[in-house]
Amino acid sequence: MVLPENARITARALKDLEKLLKRDPKNFARVWEDLKRLSQGALPQPPKSLKGFHPPLWQVDSGDFRIFHTWDGDILWIRGVPRKPEPAKRIRASH
Numbered sequence: 001m002v003l004p005e006n007a008r009i010t011a012r013a014l015k016d017l018e019k020l021l022k023r024d025p026k027n028f029a030r031v032w033e034d035l036k037r038l039s040q041g042a043l044p045q046p047p048k049s050l051k052g053f054h055p056p057l058w059q060v061d062s063g064d065f066r067i068f069h070t071w072d073g074d075i076l077w078i079r080g081v082p083r084k085p086e087p088a089k090r091i092r093a094s095h
Contacts, residue, residue, distance in 0.1 A: 001032055007039040009078045012091070013068075016081040020065070027063055031081055034062040038069065039076045050088050057088060 003009070009017070021028040037043050038060060047058040047069070057079065060067045068080040068091045080091045 003036060004039045006074050007035065007076045007078065010080070013078040013080050020081065027065065031062045031065050031067065034060070034067060035078060038067065053088070053091075057091060059088065 017028065017031070020031060034043065038047075043060055045060060047060045050057045050059055050068075053070075055070050055072070058069050058071075060069075061084070062081075064084055065081055066084055066086070066088075067078065068082075068088055070077045070079060
């Protein structure tokens, strides 16, 4: 599976995705499709901006999971993909 060229995955997010693929392939497929749509700006819901993060951290929901991400120009950085309701502060430690 390949993401669009403008998408990058941090080590923490990669760990989340590997764990999800191993434990729940069906939800992994949903999250992966949402990651592709997010990188193309084609998600039906707008991302939510989270307070207290620099650079700005954004969140979108994908079923039972949250996709935490940042933008660096046209580059989408996937920062984490935890199961709800895990908080964004876990992502802060990976910046």
